[in-house]
Amino acid sequence: MGKPFLPNTSHASTWIWYPGDFEIWLSNKMQVRRTEREAVFPPLWQYYSPYPLITFQTEVDIPEEDEVKIYSEGTFQLLVDDVQIYGVPESITIPSGKHKISFKVYNQxxxxxxxxxxxxxxxNETWIVTNEDKLWIDETGKxxxxxxxxxxxxxWNFNSPENKPSEFRLTTEPxxxxxxxxxxxxxxxxxxxxxxxxxxxHGLKGKGKLxxxxxxSREEALDSAKCETLDYLHFDGNQPETYTHDKSKAFRYVQVQADATVEYDSISMLYEYLPLEYRGAFKSSDEVLNKIWDVSAYTMHLTTREFFIDGIKRDRWVWSGDAYQSYLMNYYLFFDSSSVERTLLALRGKDPVTAHVNIIxxxxxxxxVGIYDYYLYTGDTAFIKTFYPRMKSLMEFCLGRRNENGFLEPLDGDWxxxxxxxxxxxxxEVSFEQMLLARSLEAMAVSAEIAGENEDQKQYQELADDLKEKLFDVFWDEEEDVMKHQRIDGEMQDIVTKYANMFGIFFNYFNExxxxxxxxxxxxxDDILQITTPYMRFYELEALCAMGEQKFVLDEIRDYWGGMLELGATSFWEKYDPKQSGGEHLEMxxxxxxxxxxxxxxxxxxxxFGKYYLGVEPTAPGYSEYVVKPNLGGLKWIEGKVPTPNGSVDVYCSTDEIKVKASEGEGTLIIHSISKPEINLVDIKSLxxxxxxxxxxxxxQYSIQYKAL
Amino acid sequence: MGKPFLPNTSHASTWIWYPGDFEIWLSNKMQVRRTEREAVFPPLWQYYSPYPLITFQTEVDIPEEDEVKIYSEGTFQLLVDDVQIYGVPESITIPSGKHKISFKVYNQxxxxxxxxxxxxxxxNETWIVTNEDKLWIDETGKxxxxxxxxxxxxxWNFNSPENKPSEFRLTTEPxxxxxxxxxxxxxxxxxxxxxxxxxxxHGLKGKGKLxxxxxxSREEALDSAKCETLDYLHFDGNQPETYTHDKSKAFRYVQVQADATVEYDSISMLYEYLPLEYRGAFKSSDEVLNKIWDVSAYTMHLTTREFFIDGIKRDRWVWSGDAYQSYLMNYYLFFDSSSVERTLLALRGKDPVTAHVNIIxxxxxxxxVGIYDYYLYTGDTAFIKTFYPRMKSLMEFCLGRRNENGFLEPLDGDWxxxxxxxxxxxxxEVSFEQMLLARSLEAMAVSAEIAGENEDQKQYQELADDLKEKLFDVFWDEEEDVMKHQRIDGEMQDIVTKYANMFGIFFNYFNExxxxxxxxxxxxxDDILQITTPYMRFYELEALCAMGEQKFVLDEIRDYWGGMLELGATSFWEKYDPKQSGGEHLEMxxxxxxxxxxxxxxxxxxxxFGKYYLGVEPTAPGYSEYVVKPNLGGLKWIEGKVPTPNGSVDVYCSTDEIKVKASEGEGTLIIHSISKPEINLVDIKSLxxxxxxxxxxxxxQYSIQYKAL
Incomplete structure (x- = not known):
């Protein structure tokens, strides 16, 4: 698996930059790598840029003279105690005592x-940085x-001089x-x-085209006229015998066709990946489900790269809706905070905000909502404190687009x-969008409080409360007891869809x-418009799980994901419709x-599996408090691990025994049992x-005897 | 002089980019070239960046198939009629008829x-461009x-494929x-x-340091310990015999010290400059003034480079206050519109606005005000139409910083x-700043009208009118009939300075x-705080000229600029105080x-000389109307040329004859004469x-006999 990419938290030396700028730079570079039959295919939304000129600063108080080595990406100006040091030195001696050290670095x-x-x-992370010195000279000349x-x-984790941010590469193995x-x-x-x-x-010789x-799929690789990605390589005879192509692709199969003048012995590949540890685990008495978990984890690993991307062949882009699900899955597999932060930053870019994220x-x-969850799962407040201004400017953009009813409907350029x-x-006015806005306002209220912006907190909470009230006033059908889908020009449309209705359940916006x-x-x-993407299946099944339908959901998972496995899937798909057959499964x-x-x-x-069967979820930031509600969903047994910031919650559950062990936090185990569960020396409270x-x-280690319902 | 850099206006092929981005990129690169004893010295203000991903588009209707060559800085996606063309082609055949052609280009x-x-x-300049496609898929999949x-x-003027924007260099000559x-x-x-x-x-041999x-000044070059700029060159013996250093400097003298192991024959230089034509000219009966004009023109040429910069040794930066004077001088020397546009764009950067221009x-x-003048002198409305949004966002920033009295006083970060x-x-509250804001609001009102923003026009005009009224209500001393300098916390300060008072004259804010x-x-x-910079001397002398004090001003010019010449100046200085002596003149x-x-x-x-002695100035945009008011200021004769967009106004004036010839526009010649001037077949109106x-x-050609007062 390679060495995990772990962030530097030890106060040792590390490469530093303007926060968010590495992520913007890397995402620009990565997302433009998508090709369609050799044509570059860049994203549909705006690119931002790193600040080309910034000032790093620290204040030190050191007991003795310090010989300090300097490595830089870009030329720089160095000031010690506000005095410019001549030249562009490779090292400097800082005298003992208190000093202010500033580097102004330029790199376009x-x-x-x-x-x-x-x-x-x-x-290290204790330094500060600015893109605007705002230095000026007063009337006394000072x-x-x-x-x-x-x-x-x-x-991040660039912890040696030679390990430069600009040379970042994922890990590879043959x-x-x-x-x-x-x-x-x-x-x-x-x-x-x-x-x-x-x-x-390997063993490449000769001149010509390959x-x-x-x-x-096999079909795609064999269809040289229609396959989505290809490379034409032209060799002049001077290439090395072992040639590694410099453009990465997603594939299982490769069809190789070479000119008669080009010879080679064999083809292999360099697998490229982000080295992360699988900190979550799941096993059960059902081998199909175990396979589904394994293929899900591999799918997740393949798409967890520089950022959480949607798909590895297509789009190779960072989409906020797709990434949001990756964040949640990540909390049950890698618990890699850096990947969440990198992705949130790449998506957000900078100011001014002139469009929705991904224009959607x-x-x-x-x-x-992803930031709210990040805080809940990791307990990290630093991200919110640093980037609250970017949260606020995006929210101001959103609020500025409300109509006279206080609702959002698409304006020019809104997808x-x-x-x-x-x-x-x-x-x-689509109810689903208003519900997401309400949840976002709640996330802003929590974030404003963390950022110490108490006026903002109050304002966002009020806006959230008002919007929720209006949402029910307008879209809740009191007769049918369901949420309607849409109002156009003041006319309620007679349409009910699953979207707002399922989110209302796990957002806890509905009463019982x-x-x-x-x-x-x-x-x-079955008369409601059916969902055919795993994307919305995610929420549909989550809503059913939240309603205790674990058994029903397992059947759905066996059918739907199991269906893909039966068709030979080695990773899970963008869309799957069991009613299709043959090549139809490849079309889109x-x-x-x-x-x-x-x-x-x-x-x-x-x-x-992690949240609704092992049943583990945080109820206070960073798993300082959490619940465990194991649910077999009809299985004989399940066991697994849910990662937490500094460890895991390990759960085993059969029809008569539950075992739990956790590394941190205050947990509450909820058991449904026909008879009172048994465990020595531990209080059991009946609810x-x-x-x-x-x-x-x-x-x-808690081992409880019980009797499943 | 080399071939002038003229913009492309012929609709022939030229390199194109996102408007303003070349200027931002080039100014970033240029301004960081300042060094102080080998230390890089970047500007004090924020750097912006070009958009790294943009889409160029054109619509054509062509009579026959066209074979089109494609050159790009950056990789691209090409779409013809919204259909992606595979690969990254070097040329494409466009069929006859109507077509939409789009290039999405990435270059970080x-x-x-x-x-x-x-x-x-x-x-060419008929194409359009965006940094945000805002493409999306509707519910029908379209x-x-x-x-x-x-x-x-x-x-600009990158009119051949090999002449790439990224490789821009000024002209050089040995x-x-x-x-x-x-x-x-x-x-x-x-x-x-x-x-x-x-x-x-030349003739460089050996290894070692030079x-x-x-x-x-001679003093500076001889003072190796204190001179502001220096270069240490290290040769390994493999350097060419004729070595050209890659870092440019400002100098008259160079002290060269080489290790005994390094030999060379001689030192020369490559003079680097922007090839511009001196379209303005001035000669008079006073040789000192002629020399002053020549050295002024040379000073102006040395500082008119990638942009109008302040000074060539220091700061090598683009400062808006300095550049504003360069714009005005440019209209009487080069009349190079491109240099004004480049400089305005480099100064403005992009959004969001988080500080004043240069933080001042x-x-x-x-x-x-520079944009207003640009419009007045050149008649160009395209610049305002394209960049009005950047004018507006900067003005919104300024207006957002007004205090409860509607005045600007410095807040955090304002210089x-x-x-x-x-x-x-x-x-x-300093009266000078309020007066400049009022003038800026007037410029915004004119610009809003040009940009077709009529609501804005009204609003800015009202704000300008209100502010002017308040300016006089608060700062005009009715007893003394002068403008006061400053009010602090509601307390008028008993200070009068020249600044607002001289601007009030040539802004025409004061009555006669x-x-x-x-x-x-x-x-x-003489009791008022004296002005010692040529910077404010500019406005002081302009105000006096506007009041008809041409004779007095000529004496001042002879003293002040003549004083520098007497000290051996071959270009004019940042500051000159006649009371100083020796090395004091070099200190700052x-x-x-x-x-x-x-x-x-x-x-x-x-x-x-151009505006107040030759007396030429536009009174309607682009010299469609103008006045000529020759003023000898006590000289026997003056003659010269003032450039206009497509030609010049040529003026000769002695005590008994005035000759005028103009290439374009409707001119009004104003003559002060003891007796009625004489000219055949031309109406003379007495005022x-x-x-x-x-x-x-x-x-x-107009030749008028008259009798000077």
Missing amino acids: EVLPAIYVDGKYVKS AQQSGTPWVPVGS WNAKKTEKVGTGELVDFGKETFGYIKI SLYYGE MDYSFYWF VFIDWADGLPKKG EQKESVKNKVLLN YGRPYGKSLCHAWGASPIYL GSNKYEIKIKPNT | EVLPAIYVDGKYVKS AQQSGTPWVPVGS WNAKKTEKVGTGELVDFGKETFGYIKI SLYYGE MDYSFYWF VFIDWADGLPKKG EQKESVKNKVLLN YGRPYGKSLCHAWGASPIYL GSNKYEIKIKPNT
Whole structure:
């Protein structure tokens, strides 16, 4: 698996930059790597840039003279105690005592970054940085500085001078082909499962052209005229014998066709990945579900790269709605905070805000809710404190687009996405969008409080409360007890869809009576527009789980994800419709291989298994408090691990025994049992209706005998 | 002089980019080239960046198939009629008929730019560009585009494929030294006058170090310990025999000291400059004034580079207050519109606005007034139409900082500069700043009208009117009939300075009675804080000229600028105080050679001679109407040329004859004469008080006999 990429938290020296700028730079670079038959295919939304000129600063108080080495990406000006040091030195001696050290670094091409390393003076996350010095000279001739917007620096894991941010690369390892077969004068190479990386050619000789036709499916790789990605390599005879292509692709199969003048021995690949540890785990008495979890984890790993991307063949982009699900899955698999932060920053860019995130209205809202969840799962307040201004400016943009009723409806340039579903109405005031805005306002209220912006907190909470009230006044159908979909020009449309209705359940916006009604009249109603993307299946199944329908949901998972496995899937797809057959499964967007066969949103069983079967979720920030509500969903046994910031919650559950052990936090285990559960020396509280509660302390193994309902 | 850099206006192919982005990129690169004893010295204000991903678009209707060559800075996606073309082609065949052609270009390192060249399809200023496609997919699956902020492309004079924006360089030509003399084991090389460029070493051999100590003065070059700029060159023996250094400097003298192991034959230089034509001219019966004009023109040429910069040794930066004077001088020397546009764009950067231009309050205002003047002199409305949104966002920033009285006083991060003058009070409400804001609001009202923003026009005009009224209510001293300097916390300060008083004259904010009072009680009053920078001398002398004090002003010019010439100046200085002597003339900012000896604001005689002696100025945009009011200021004769957009106004004036010939526009010649002037076949209108008026038609030579007062 390689060494995990862990952030530097030890106060040792590390490369530092303007917070968010590395992520903007890297996402620009990464997202433009998508190609369609050799054509570059950049994202549809605006690119931002790092600040090309910034000032890093620290104040030190050191016991003795310190010889400090300086490494920089970009040329710089160095000031010690406000006095410019001549030249562009490679090291400097800082005398003992208190000193202010400033580096003003310029780098237009990549991004300004420095690495400073002495015995005492070290560049790390305690430094501050600004893009505007705001230095000026007063009437007495003295230099003044005021209004300078200092912020904490950004950093990740670039912990040595030679490990420069500008040279960031994911990890690679060699993979051999599993099988090859002749195809005309060339061959078809099969790597056995979906993968991502760089083709290697061994024993390469001669001059001429060699064509690579990639396929996530065998059909695609064999269809040189229609496959989505390909590379034409031209060799002049001076290439190395072992040639590694410099452009990465997603594939399982590669068709290789070479001119007669070009020879080679074999094809392999360099698998490229982000080295992360699988900190979550899941096993059960059902092998199909175990396979589904494994393939979900692999799908998730393939799409967890520089950022959480949607799919590895297509789009190779960072989409906020897709990423939001990756954040949630991540909390049950890698618990890699850096990947969440990088993705949130890449999505947000900078000011001014002139469009929704990814230009999609719902995707702005997922960005806010993603930050709320990040805080809940990790307990990290630093991210919110640093980036609250960017949260606020995006929210101001959103609020500025409300209509006279205080609702959002699409204006010029606003894409209302919701889901890929034929004929889904998206015009006018859509209840789903208002509900997401309400949740976003709640996230803003919490964030404002963390950022110490108490006036903002009050304002956002009021706005959230008002909007929720209005949402029910307008869209809740008191007769039918369901939420309507849409109002256009003041006319309520007679349409009910699943979207707002399922979110209303797990957002806890509905009361118990409303939830029951929605479950029966909407979620389990075949006359309502069906969901065919794993994307919205995620929320549909989550809503059903939240309503205690774990058994029903397991059947759905076995059918839906199991259905893909039966068709030979080695990673989960962008879309799956069991009613389709043959090549139809590969089509999308009117193209025969348009569908992505490795899409992050296909990996939701990771999240559902962890949160609704192992039953673990935080109830206070960073798992300082959490609940465990194991639910077998009809299985004989389940066992697994849910990662927490500094450890995990380990759960085993069969029909007569539950075992729990946690590394941290105050846990509450909720057990449904026909008889009172049994465990030595531990208090069991009865909650009535066959429900019992046990408090879980850290680092203690709890084994409880009980009797499943 | 080299071939002038003229903008492309022929609709032929040229490199195109996002408007303003080339200027931002180039100014970032240029301004960080300032060094202080080998230390990089970047500007004090924020850097912006080009958009790294943009879409160029054109619609064509062509009579036959067109084979179109494509050149790009950055990788691109090409769409013809919304259909992606595979690969990254070097040329494409466009069929006859109507077509939409789009290039989406990515370039993070430099700036995205393209050059497209067919028989019919050519990249030029008719194309449009956006940084946000805002493409999205509607519920029927169709791609939609709305709210896309299209703007006209930017371009300059990159009129061939190989002449790429990213490789922009000023012109150079070889210059030989005028004199050399031994200094220790080295030598002092004198190029005879202030210059700028790259040192060349001829016949270079050996290994070791060679030091270059630059001096705008002989003293500076000889003082290797204190000179402001230097280069240490290290040779390994493999360097070419003729070595050209890659870092440019400002100097007249260079002291060269080489290790005994390094030999060379001689030192020369590559003079670097922007190739512009001197379209303005001035000669008179006074040789000192002629020399002053010549040295002013040279000073202006040295500081007119990638942009109008302040000084060539220091700061090598683009300062709005300094540039504002360069714009005005430019209209009387080069009339190079591109240089004005480039400088305005470099200064403004992009959104969001988080500080004043150069972080100086007054410098924001000069930016607005500079645009107004640009429109008046050139008649160009395209610049305002394209960049009105950037004008508006800067003005919104300024207006957002007003206090409860509607005045601006410095908040955190605001530098109030006004002038370098010891003890000049700058706190609280300063009348000068309010007056500049009023003028800026007037510029916004005119610009809003040009941009078709009629609501804005009304609002800005009202704000301007209100502010002017308040300015007089609060700061005009009815008893003394002068404008006071400052109010702090509601307390009027008993201070009168020249600044607002002189601007009130040539802004025409004072009535005739007020002007007379101000002239006598402030401008000609030795008890008022004296002006010692050519920067504010510019306005002081302009105000006096506007009051008809041409004779007095000529004496001042002879003293002040003549004084610098007597001290051996070959370009005009940042500051000159006749009371100083010897090395004091070189000092500034507490450094022995801190003063810039070639500063744009030292060149104001160009402007004064053209506008107030030749007497030519536009009275309607682009010289569609103008006046000529020759004024001898006591000289026997003057003659010269003032450039207009497409030609010039040529003027000769002696005590008994005036000759005028103009290329364009409707001119009004105003003559002061004891007797009625005489000219055949032309109407002369008497205006009373020995004043006469003659209408000037284009391309006609007018020779008038008259008798000077």
